[in-house]
Amino acid sequence: MTEIFHCSPVHELVDDRGFLEALRDLISDNNPMVVANAVAALAEIQENSTRPIFEITSQTLSKLLTALNECTEWGQVFILDALSKYKAADAREAENIVERVTPRLQHANCAVVLSAVKMILLQMELITSTDVVRNLCKKMAPPLVTLLSAEPEIQYVALRNINLIVQKRPTILAHEIKVFFCKYNDPIYVKMEKLEIMIKLASDRNIDQVLLEFKEYATEVDVDFVRKAVRAIGRCAIKLERAAERCISVLLELIKIKVNYVVQEAIIVIKDIFRRYPNTYESIIATLCESLDTLDEPEAKASMIWIIGEYAERIDNADELLESFLETFPEEPPQVQLQLLTATVKLFLKKPTEGPQQMIQVVLNNATVETDNPDLRDRAYIYWRLLSTDPESAKDVVLAEKPVISDDSNQLDPSLLDELLANIATLSSVYHKPPDAFVTHVKTIQKIEEEDFPEGSEGGYSESPSHAADASPPPTTASSAQYAAAQAVPAAPAPVPDLLDLMGMDNNNNAIVSADQPATPAGPPLPVLLPASTGQGLQISAQLVRRDGQIFYSMLFENNSQILLDGFMIQFNKNTFGLAAGGPLQVPPLQPRTSASTLLPMVLFQNISPGPPNTLLQVAVKNNQQPVWYFNDSNVSLLVFFTEEGRMERSAFLEVKF
Numbered sequence: 001m002t003e004i005f006h007c008s009p010v011h012e013l014v015d016d017r018g019f020l021e022a023l024r025d026l027i028s029d030n031n032p033m034v035v036a037n038a039v040a041a042l043a044e045i046q047e048n049s050t051r052p053i054f055e056i057t058s059q060t061l062s063k064l065l066t067a068l069n070e071c072t073e074w075g076q077v078f079i080l081d082a083l084s085k086y087k088a089a090d091a092r093e094a095e096n097i098v099e100r101v102t103p104r105l106q107h108a109n110c111a112v113v114l115s116a117v118k119m120i121l122l123q124m125e126l127i128t129s130t131d132v133v134r135n136l137c138k139k140m141a142p143p144l145v146t147l148l149s150a151e152p153e154i155q156y157v158a159l160r161n162i163n164l165i166v167q168k169r170p171t172i173l174a175h176e177i178k179v180f181f182c183k184y185n186d187p188i189y190v191k192m193e194k195l196e197i198m199i200k201l202a203s204d205r206n207i208d209q210v211l212l213e214f215k216e217y218a219t220e221v222d223v224d225f226v227r228k229a230v231r232a233i234g235r236c237a238i239k240l241e242r243a244a245e246r247c248i249s250v251l252l253e254l255i256k257i258k259v260n261y262v263v264q265e266a267i268i269v270i271k272d273i274f275r276r277y278p279n280t281y282e283s284i285i286a287t288l289c290e291s292l293d294t295l296d297e298p299e300a301k302a303s304m305i306w307i308i309g310e311y312a313e314r315i316d317n318a319d320e321l322l323e324s325f326l327e328t329f330p331e332e333p334p335q336v337q338l339q340l341l342t343a344t345v346k347l348f349l350k351k352p353t354e355g356p357q358q359m360i361q362v363v364l365n366n367a368t369v370e371t372d373n374p375d376l377r378d379r380a381y382i383y384w385r386l387l388s389t390d391p392e393s394a395k396d397v398v399l400a401e402k403p404v405i406s407d408d409s410n411q412l413d414p415s416l417l418d419e420l421l422a423n424i425a426t427l428s429s430v431y432h433k434p435p436d437a438f439v440t441h442v443k444t445i446q447k448i449e450e451e452d453f454p455e456g457s458e459g460g461y462s463e464s465p466s467h468a469a470d471a472s473p474p475p476t477t478a479s480s481a482q483y484a485a486a487q488a489v490p491a492a493p494a495p496v497p498d499l500l501d502l503m504g505m506d507n508n509n510n511a512i513v514s515a516d517q518p519a520t521p522a523g524p525p526l527p528v529l530l531p532a533s534t535g536q537g538l539q540i541s542a543q544l545v546r547r548d549g550q551i552f553y554s555m556l557f558e559n560n561s562q563i564l565l566d567g568f569m570i571q572f573n574k575n576t577f578g579l580a581a582g583g584p585l586q587v588p589p590l591q592p593r594t595s596a597s598t599l600l601p602m603v604l605f606q607n608i609s610p611g612p613p614n615t616l617l618q619v620a621v622k623n624n625q626q627p628v629w630y631f632n633d634s635n636v637s638l639l640v641f642f643t644e645e646g647r648m649e650r651s652a653f654l655e656v657k658f
């Protein structure tokens with residue numbers, strides 16, 4: 001055994017099953033010190049391995065729980081993490097495990113504390129006794145509070161984790177809201193996180209205290225923090241019905257201070273409050289209207305316009321107010337334009353008099369003829385059509401009762417929350433993103449069933465010449481000249497220089513890529529879709545690109561095999577956009593150790609797949625020497641379907657059914 005321990009650096013042994021088995025066997029040793037040392041070694045190996053190397057079984061459970069006291073800090077973290085994944089047989093076993101682990105909550109190392117919290121939270125799912133759960137919640141509060149007396153960086157990590165914990169079990173820290181009050185010298189990133197948790201812990205019982213705090217924060221110097229504090233007041237109003245009135249009076253006090261960004265932020269949240277409690281607080285609209293001319297931020301402007309439109313019948317001079325906004329309609333950002341359009345229509349439906357009627361003409365003209373924004377245009381046309389055909393149903397649509405909103409900002413989806421809770425004390429719980437969102441995996445290649453492809457085995461292939469001599473450039477129509485020019489780009493995959501620059505080139509001999517020319521890729525390399533190891537030495541990289549309004553499949557073929565490869569053909573499986581080859585695949589015979597790149601022109605809407613939309617492109621490539629290779633291009637950028645200006649072509653837009 002000692003021999004094995006000495007032999008070589010840990011990471012080289014990760015794949016040595018015999019060695020790992022030996023270590024795992026030691027976990028069952030009767031001496032807790034031996035168990036602790038084996039755990040330490042396993043923990044270190046785990047550091048260097050991406051797959052879990054160790055799992056707790058019901059046999060090793062009690063040994064490990066006993067050894068927990070003897071272990072190093074990292075050994076403890078390792079055991080606790082493994083225990084989090086352990087599936088207890090029943091509530092009693094879960095209770096036993098948790099009871100043995102609770103002393104870890106007092107540990108000085110915050111990694112141990114967070115791992116213990118995670119483990120308890122996860123095992124608690126199984127525990128049914130409300131008394132036991134309540135007790136555990138009580139025990140978890142003090143260690144979490146202690147984490148907040150550490151240095152700011154650790155506080156931040158603790159706060160991000162606590163943010164998750166209070167979403168799952170708000171009771172744990174329900175009585176501790178005071179520790180989340182911001183200190184004047186807290187760094188801004190700590191303050192922001194504390195604010196978020198204060199909102200989550202705010203309740204009818206503590207709201208007065210919380211509002212005093214928020215009000216104070218709203219007068220500090222850091223603008224972002226002030227804004228967040230004002231928004232926090234609004235979110236509390238939405239969350240706590242009984243406290244809404246108190247929240248609103250604080251907001252009104254803040255508006256009266258007339259600090260520009262405070263006013264704007266307040267108006268944004270008041271719009272949400274109106275949506276949460278319709279027909280309740282409209283009396284404050286007059287106060288809001290006093291600040292009308294100070295609004296210069298799109299979101300605040302849009303909110304105010306929404307309020308005016310929504311309550312047009314109760315605001316005497318609603319038409320004047322809207323008219324003042326309309327003067328700058330063409331220059332406003334889209335967000336404001338959309339609100340102006342809707343508010344004007346609401347005003348017209350509520351007060352169908354001459355003034356509003358003129359306004360609506362101006363708005364509809366501006367929003368249809370004079371705009372490039374498709375959202376604005378579509379909405380304007382819908383209103384126009386509704387108003388001109390059936391004003392009564394226009395009322396039903398535009399003035400319909402809106403669903404009441406609730407405060408779900410910064411609230412995580414329950415399944416994501418559970419996944420993140422299982423990752424407490426890791427980076428994942430700090431980012432609030434699941435591990436696979438920032439740890440990339442290596443793509444593996446899978447065989448696609450040949451029957452999936454249209455027209456059987458050969459029919460649909462776009463052929464490439466068997467010999468370079470056979471390859472004649474396509475006929476000289478305008479588009480095929482472009483295409484030939486595209487082919488002439490010597491061995492340079494994406495991005496290809498502007499095609500127009502190449503039009504003057506003599507492309508008789510360059511019409512296909514010379515196989516002798518080594519690939520000198522300019523710009524980022526194409527993604528490898530068929531690695532040489534899978535393709536018996538043939539490697540294929542490819543990506544859809546858009547050049548001069550046309551879609552191409554930019555491909556690079558690399559021959560790492562010992563034989564000449566020729567007769568290349570390509571076929572695309574049915575896909576959402578109906579992408580298919582728009583011409584033959586022009587790849588010259590590939591000598592061993594040579595490569596060739598090509599731009600294959602693509603057409604849309606040729607073989608549209610009936611299934612739900614996705615961005616997957618399944619490709620089959622064959623040649624005269626090798627079997628058919630299948631690969632998936634899973635990274636089809638939607639951008640290539642749009643013109644260079646980012647607008648989708650009309651014909652393309654009409655045909656794609658999202």
Ligand SMILES: *[C@@H]1O[C@H](CO)[C@@H](O)[C@H](O)[C@H]1NC(C)=O
Pocket residue numbers: 326327328329330361362363365366369370
């Ligand atoms: C667009 O709006 C501006 C400002 O309100 C107005 O002067 C102009 O006449 C409008 N254009 C049309 C075509 O109605």
Ligand SMILES: *[C@@H]1O[C@H](CO)[C@@H](O)[C@H](O)[C@H]1NC(C)=O
Pocket residue numbers: 444445446448616618632634
């Ligand atoms: C390729 O696409 C098929 C069909 O969607 C899928 O089943 C397969 O997992 C994909 N293969 C890879 C390597 O992504």
Ligand SMILES: *[C@@H]1O[C@H](CO)[C@@H](O)[C@H](O)[C@H]1NC(C)=O
Pocket residue numbers: 527635637
């Ligand atoms: C997907 O394509 C884009 C460019 O279109 C590239 O930046 C990105 O790295 C690609 N992602 C993967 C996973 O290949």
Ligand SMILES: CC(=O)N[C@H]1CO[C@H](CO)[C@@H](O)[C@@H]1O
Pocket residue numbers: 518519532537538539558559560561592593594595
């Ligand atoms: C897989 C691969 O790239 N093989 C070779 C094909 O030919 C080119 C050009 O000679 C070589 O650079 C590659 O190594």
